[in-house]
Amino acid sequence: MSLTSEHKAISIDQLPLKTLSVVFSFQGLCCRDLASICCTSRRFRKAAGPQAAAICALTTDNPDEDRKKALLLLGNLGEQAKPYLEHMVVYLDCFAADVRREAFNALCQVGDEALLSHFQAILTRLADDDSDIGFSALQAVCRVTSSVRSSSEAYQFRNIFSPYIRTLLAYLEHNLAEVRARALMALGYLPSLAASHIDVMLARLEDEDTDVRAVAIIAIRELGELAEPYMDNILATLKKDTDDCVEFAAMVALSEKDLYREHTASRMGHIVTWLEHEQPSCRDAAVKVLQRAARHEEVDMRAILERLHHRNPEIRLAAMNVIEGLELSHITPSHSQDIVVTVSALLDDADVHVREAASKLLESMANSVSSCRKLPRGHSLQDLTPWTHSCPNVVQV
Secondary structure (H helix, E strand, O other), rough: OOHHHHHHOOHHHHHHHHHHHHHOOOOOOOHHHHHHHHHOOOHHHHHHHHHHHHHHHOOOOHHHHHHHHHHHHHHHHHHHHHHHHHHHHHHHHOOHHHHHHHHHHHHHHOOHHHHHOOOHHHHHOOOOOOOOHHHHHHHHHHHHHHHHHHHHOOHHHHHHHOOOHHHHHHHHHOHHHHHHHHHHHHOOOHHHHHHHHHHHHHHHHHHOHHHHHHHHHHHHOHHHHHHHHHHHHHHHHHHHOOOOHHHHHHHHHHOHHHHHHHHHHHHHHHHHHHHHOHHHHHHHHHHHHHHHOOOOOOHHHHHHHHHHOOOOOHHHHHHHHHHHHHOOOHHHHHHHHHHHHHHHHHHOOHHHHHHHHHHHHHHHHHHHHHHOOOOOOOOOHHHHHHHHHHHOOOOOO
16 A cells, blocks of 8 residues: 555654554555655654564565665664664675665664664775765764763773774775775874874875865874874874865864964965855865964954955855954954944844844843953043944943
8 A cells, every 4th residue: 555645745743652652564555655754753752663564574575665764663663673773784795875874874863872783884984985874983972972972981981982093094005085085083082092103194194185184184183192203294284185085184183283373374375265165164174274363463454354254154154164263363443343333234234144143142242341441442431432332232431
């Protein structure tokens, strides 16, 4: 039996759970129809839980499309699908990428404990030829390692993950660059273990692929204090590598260290352009680098202000984020007036997020003025009061 369009139009939330249980137990129900009705319902898990075995059975001897939908349903069961973990893992090796992807997603939805119990299977997916699956596997590694780190002692963390280091080291020699990059980042999530193999991570700074070189820098930075002795290696890469991504990764790592300010200050003009990067994570990283540099007056604030006029609202937001992270003493009097004028105009911006950010920034700056017992050198009260006039919710100074 296949459900008609009339049946599909019925909201599952309008049906009693007893009726739902009958629906799930019906042997001839097409898995695709079942998914289209139930997979987004809040009541799905309670209704489908008792029929998990039947849903699991739908993954066998069925077309890939139905198998994929059955795995989707299993994933939506959450922890109720724990008895069928091995079944999900089997389909991680399915020839069809769509099925592998759904099996992996289902495994992730069962919980961190399930991911940890099948960690080797997750690492294997780092080398999947489907980039979406490979990236999902990397996210799962980050999730599991973070969860274990927050709930375990250091020695327990090492004992749990040390058996898997060999797999990651092998992937560093993989012929696909994206697999090498994923393995590097996964090592970065295992700092206490990866530190013993820092030499192979450093070797990737010379990788033929620019993305791998950039990720190697980020992964080494993830080691935290353990990476301190190797910052000079990153500096050497910065000096000789002409790739934009590699330069940006090196700047993110080195700008955190005052020791390397003389090498990074002259490159801040280029980092400003990364506020316009299409990837939000790159824009966020650029914001942090520029905030640190602005505190040492190493950034041309005019270049930041220019981004407040950018046609892309995401760029305008990034520029405001840079300014919001600065203290009053880091902004010159002339720039403070320019900021007030420009940001005040954004209160009427077409984008609601820009309007909200502009209001928040002006209010934050007004609060800074109100809380100052002594104004920073060069600032006058007359220069700063426009901030409070722009924010009616702030007490006037």
